[in-house]
Amino acid sequence: MAAQNLDLHGQKIREGDTLLLLLGSANRDPEHYQNADKLDITRADNRHLAFGTGIHHCLGSSLAEVEGQIAIGTL
Secondary structure (H helix, E strand, C coil), rough: CCCCCECEEEEEEECCCCCCCCHHHHCCCCCCCCCCCCCCCCCCCCCCCCCCCCHCCCHHHHHHHHHHHHHHHHC
């Protein structure tokens, strides 16, 4: 929720308005990844946002990553 009134790129947001923020370029940052728009499941140092970070990091992320590798390898 917006903590105060503000004008963001011509859009007026009022205090108390509910906001939904999306990271449309998440895991596709051309400054961080070479060929950022290419699906590369072997990409090293893939510090993506899908499983959160820090204290909020998903406990099941390691299992999900292994399952994903197996599923894609099987396909």
